Amino acid sequence: MPEVRLACYAMATRFELILVGEDEVYLRAAGEEALREITRIEELLSIYRPTSELARVNRMAAERAVYVVPEVFSLLKAAKRLSLLTSGAFDMTIGPLVRLWRTCGEVKRMPSETEIEETRAAVGMQLVELDEEAGTVRFLRPGVSLDPGAIGKGYAVDIAVRRLRENGITCALLHGGSSTVYALGTPKGDSGWRVALRDPNGTEQAVVAVAELRDAALSVSAPHGRWFEVDGRRYGHVIEPSSGRPIEGVQLAATVTEFAMEGDAISTALLVLGSAASPQLLQEPLGIYSALLIEMTKEQRRIYLFGSHFSETQTEIPLERMPIFS
Structure with a gap:
């Protein structure tokens, strides 16, 4: 079955879209229209554009x-x-x-x-x-x-997916910056889109879990990537609002939710709250299907799983075989 791949740059990140269907020309037109929605949302929300x-x-x-x-x-x-x-x-x-x-x-x-x-x-x-x-x-x-940083990409993905649905697209995968993903439908013969999560302690191809998605969003939050060091100690870019300080201990939080906007906000909250407060959060009416949390203590690393969308693994997967996000 024909597959079309498109991309655009918005919100300081790269959005990539895979569409699967019978009519390649129509897939491309529908995909381009969806990506235009993302750039429209950027014009509304960007705090770096004076007219937004x-x-x-x-x-x-x-x-x-x-x-x-x-x-x-x-x-x-x-x-x-x-x-x-x-x-x-x-x-x-x-x-x-x-x-x-x-x-x-x-x-x-x-x-x-x-x-x-x-x-x-x-x-x-x-x-x-x-x-x-x-x-x-x-x-x-x-x-x-x-600052829309923890919610804007998810909202843009939701709006783009809505446009895909309106145009009759039934099978697509859209992600923004490898941290916000939406899987629409599923490829023929598969039970869902399989997305690998990079192990924050591993190599470029080391995978800690695989999410299987169908008509659902995956959001991944982590403090690594942007950090600074003072007196030999590293501090990440994710700040806990109540203390005003960078979070410590939690390496990664991921959620599978009905909508990407909620998923982005909730994965950020899980990263801030850690395992102690997360069980209560997961009971809130937030459309959470599954969640994964990785914490590192002085003694060991702990991986917490909620729901059925994630399967834990400790392996290396070639990049061409499966999208790997972190």
């Missing part, structure tokens, strides 16, 4: 209520709900803390307690006021800002 909806909010919402288009308002409503259900572990206002640690990391120093506490005062979705009747957003104090 979120950039306008960040500039003005501390001074007055700012109107946003209904699509962005709905996204912010969802973000507040997800923050509440994860007890603040997912937080779209985490940006000031991320910037503080990044700035200190560039000069190889730790932020002071005063710097952390002053910055934390401007973090928390309770500081974002949404007026549904007016369609406006307002910050309740100066210094608050919104």
Whole structure:
């Protein structure tokens, strides 16, 4: 059966799309339309584009209520709900803390307690006021800002998949930056799309688990990739909102969910909460099908599995045989 592969660059990452069907020309047209939706979402959400909806909010919402288009308002409503259900572990206002640690990391120093506490005062979705009747957003104090980093890719993937469905596509795999994946349908003769998760302790091809997906999203969060070192100790880029400090101990969190946006937020929350608080989170009405969590203690590494979509493995899989994500 014909297979079409397409890609685009948006949100500082590469999105790749595989479509399977009878009509190669139609597959390509439908795929290109779906990828255009991703670039449209970037224009709405990018905080680095002065004309985007979120950039306008960040500039003005501390001074007055700012109107946003209904699509962005709905996204912010969802973000507040997800923050509440994860007890603040997912937080779209985490940006000031991320910037503080990044700035200190560039000069190889730790932020002071005063710097952390002053910055934390401007973090928390309770500081974002949404007026549904007016369609406006307002910050309740100066210094608050919104960052779509942990939710934007997932939302873009969801919108692109919706467009694929509207155009009659029944079999496709879409991923953004190897951390957000949606599997639509399944290839003929298979029970699902099989996606490998890279072992954070292994080689480039070492795999810790394989997810089997059908009409579901896979989201993977990990602190590795971006980090800095001070006095011989490494610190990752994922910040715990309640303490204002980088997370420690958790190496990887992955979820299989109904929608990619929720999956991205929940995998981030699992990374922050760790195994102690995760069981309660997994019982929340968040559309979680399965979850995987890897923690490293001084004594050993522990792998926690929830649901049936992940199968644990300790092997090396050639890259051409299966997509490997981390």
